[in-house]
Amino acid sequence: MDLIFEGIKKALWLLITFDPEVMSITFLSLQVSGLATLISLLIGISIGTTVALSKFPGRGIVVSLINTGMGLPPVVVGLFVTIFLWRNGPLGFLGVLYTPGAMIIAQTVIATPIVMGITLAAIQQLPQKLRLQILALGATRIQMVWILIREARLPLLAAVMAGFGGVISEVGASIMVGGNIKGYSRVLTTATVMETSRGNFEIAIALGIILLLLAYFINLILTQIQQRERPR
Amino acid sequence: MTEFGIRNSECRMQEYKPILEARNLEVERGGTVILNIPSLSIQQGEILSLIGPNGAGKTTLLQTLCYLLKPFRGELSFRGERVNVNHSAFAYRRKLAMVFQEPLLFDTTVFENVASGLKIRGMKWQDIHRITTEQLDRFGIGHLSHRSARKISGGEAQRTSLARAFALQPKVLLLDEPFASLDPPSRESLIEDLEGILRQTQTTTLFATHDRQEALRLSDRIAVMNNGKILQIGSPEEVMNHPVDEFVASFVGVETILTGDVIRKSGGTFIASVSKHEIEAVGEAQIGEEVVLGIRPEHVTLAADSSREMTSARNLFPAKIEKIVSLGLYQKVQLDCGFPLVAYVTHHSIESLSLGEGKAVMASFKATAIHVIRRKIPSPVPNVV
Numbered sequence: 001m002d003l004i005f006e007g008i009k010k011a012l013w014l015l016i017t018f019d020p021e022v023m024s025i026t027f028l029s030l031q032v033s034g035l036a037t038l039i040s041l042l043i044g045i046s047i048g049t050t051v052a053l054s055k056f057p058g059r060g061i062v063v064s065l066i067n068t069g070m071g072l073p074p075v076v077v078g079l080f081v082t083i084f085l086w087r088n089g090p091l092g093f094l095g096v097l098y099t100p101g102a103m104i105i106a107q108t109v110i111a112t113p114i115v116m117g118i119t120l121a122a123i124q125q126l127p128q129k130l131r132l133q134i135l136a137l138g139a140t141r142i143q144m145v146w147i148l149i150r151e152a153r154l155p156l157l158a159a160v161m162a163g164f165g166g167v168i169s170e171v172g173a174s175i176m177v178g179g180n181i182k183g184y185s186r187v188l189t190t191a192t193v194m195e196t197s198r199g200n201f202e203i204a205i206a207l208g209i210i211l212l213l214l215a216y217f218i219n220l221i222l223t224q225i226q227q228r229e230r231p232r
Numbered sequence: 233m234t235e236f237g238i239r240n241s242e243c244r245m246q247e248y249k250p251i252l253e254a255r256n257l258e259v260e261r262g263g264t265v266i267l268n269i270p271s272l273s274i275q276q277g278e279i280l281s282l283i284g285p286n287g288a289g290k291t292t293l294l295q296t297l298c299y300l301l302k303p304f305r306g307e308l309s310f311r312g313e314r315v316n317v318n319h320s321a322f323a324y325r326r327k328l329a330m331v332f333q334e335p336l337l338f339d340t341t342v343f344e345n346v347a348s349g350l351k352i353r354g355m356k357w358q359d360i361h362r363i364t365t366e367q368l369d370r371f372g373i374g375h376l377s378h379r380s381a382r383k384i385s386g387g388e389a390q391r392t393s394l395a396r397a398f399a400l401q402p403k404v405l406l407l408d409e410p411f412a413s414l415d416p417p418s419r420e421s422l423i424e425d426l427e428g429i430l431r432q433t434q435t436t437t438l439f440a441t442h443d444r445q446e447a448l449r450l451s452d453r454i455a456v457m458n459n460g461k462i463l464q465i466g467s468p469e470e471v472m473n474h475p476v477d478e479f480v481a482s483f484v485g486v487e488t489i490l491t492g493d494v495i496r497k498s499g500g501t502f503i504a505s506v507s508k509h510e511i512e513a514v515g516e517a518q519i520g521e522e523v524v525l526g527i528r529p530e531h532v533t534l535a536a537d538s539s540r541e542m543t544s545a546r547n548l549f550p551a552k553i554e555k556i557v558s559l560g561l562y563q564k565v566q567l568d569c570g571f572p573l574v575a576y577v578t579h580h581s582i583e584s585l586s587l588g589e590g591k592a593v594m595a596s597f598k599a600t601a602i603h604v605i606r607r608k609i610p611s612p613v614p615n616v617v
Contacts, residue, residue, distance in 0.1 A: 130336050133336040135325060136300060136330035137325075137329070137396070138325050143352055151338060151339055
């Protein structure tokens with residue numbers, strides 16, 4: 001019990017004093033996961049919408065692949081991203097392995113199918129005839145797609161939360177492609193793993209609390225938007 | 233721009249200026265032809281009803297005319313010019329507006345919904361605001377302006393959907409059974425308002441319905457559809473009184489439909505002049521108003537001698553029998569009284585009155601047996617836009 005109490009005391013201390021190391025780790029976590037979520041939104045929403053609105057042979061296979069991708073194990077992603085970025089791998093020339101860039105790539109790979117799957121479902125659950133109505137109002141194809149995305153904005157906010165929640169709490173891929181280098185590619189999750197393995201439970205608890213608070217506040221903000229948006 | 237004015241019965245059918253024409257339209261789904269329209273021409277300013285059972289192809293025809301469905305073959309012309317949709321179908325669709333059976337509103341306020349078509353056209357905010365406000369008032373939903381479209385009743389939602397279409401000042405308005413999913417009271421009040429607005433704005437309208445009452449009330453012409461084909465197209469009187477085949481006859485019903493102008497009225501009844509004959513009917517109507525009268529064949533009585541004996545039937549006309557058709561248990565007698573009339577009589581009556589084609593008889597029916605359909609008189613509502 002002492003352990004947890006000490007951990008919480010230490011965590012509060014680190015937070016109150018704006019401990020530079022903790023701050024830089026937190027900031028990097030936000031940066032990497034925020035950017036990865038943003039990129040995954042761009043890719044996921046556009047492909048998800050395209051698949052939702054089109055008919056082509058083998059569509060069922062594509063949809064089930066996307067849905068499977070929503071549960072992609074981070075370590076598997078970490079493994080393949082590492083292989084691709086390895087010095088003599090296909091993308092080795094980029095020289096980004098063990099950098100925050102590599103972590104963004106890996107986290108994007110994890111978050112994109114999540115966003116894509118939710119987008120797909122969100123667009124598909126809109127009434128079929130809504131598309132016809134939008135076109136009948138004189139919309140161009142691009143205007144139609146834009147209006148549909150706007151109509152699905154509430155479930156799409158869920159996609160943002162699920163995508164961000166998935167990558168900020170992910171550790172396997174980050175540690176494999178980022179390397180957990182102090183002051184460079186160390187994020188909240190990788191630091192927690194390391195401190196725990198070293199037996200520095202106080203710091204590990206402190207980092208864990210920060211991670212929880214972070215996830216909580218970001219979801220709180222998004223939920224607020226979602227609930228305010230919900231028509232009265 | 234649509235011109236606004238009062239439509240009157242004399243000029244109604246005289247504006248023979250086709251605005252939208254379809255030739256050899258064919259739509260296929262899964263290898264079967266679901267729509268086959270050799271030719272259809274919609275006149276400027278008319279209200280053309282498409283009636284037919286579910287699956288007759290009404291929706292398919294409307295969607296094809298709006299180019300929401302690609303025809304397998306055939307072509308469309310708008311004001312005599314062939315519609316070329318290869319590059320910009322949206323430019324053609326912007327001349328039209330379509331309202332579906334479901335309101336299909338966007339997840340935003342009523343105001344934003346009505347404004348949406350104008351926003352799509354990139355109109356200036358001041359204009360959007362002005363037109364939207366006018367349409368909200370016109371459809372009696374101004375007080376709902378800031379309400380969420382998810383929190384209004386079915387009738388209010390369909391009003392919003394209609395206001396959204398009218399805001400676009402369409403050259404042709406396509407209505408796909410817009411009242412079908414409404415409860416009777418909101419349906420009745422919406423039909424009444426829409427009728428007034430259509431007559432006032434003289435918007436060319438294609439109106440799909442499976443309700444012959446609605447069709448009779450609103451239309452200048454009626455087209456009866458089945459199995460993707462138009463079986464008959466013509467004035468309500470033509471279609472109702474002279475159905476081309478059994479299907480049309482069974483679908484449009486068996487009533488004799490007459491149009492007349494009210495010339496006198498007294499205590500609960502009125503006299504309408506139909507082809508210079510005076511018919512008395514029970515009901516409310518204004519003098520000078522055009523009314524549609526429906527008379528069911530079982531309510532018509534025939535008498536052999538032409539002496540005017542006293543009867544409680546207020547309407548008694550000398551008639552000539554044009555045709556007698558056996559319908560099994562009874563016979564259908566088509567009469568010419570100066571206006572067409574159909575009577576059902578038993579085989580026994582045919583024999584005892586020795587009825588035959590060409591014979592002169594007296595036909596009578598009660599004023600209470602007439603089903604009166606009133607067309608809305610355009611009221612002087614302030615014009616919009």
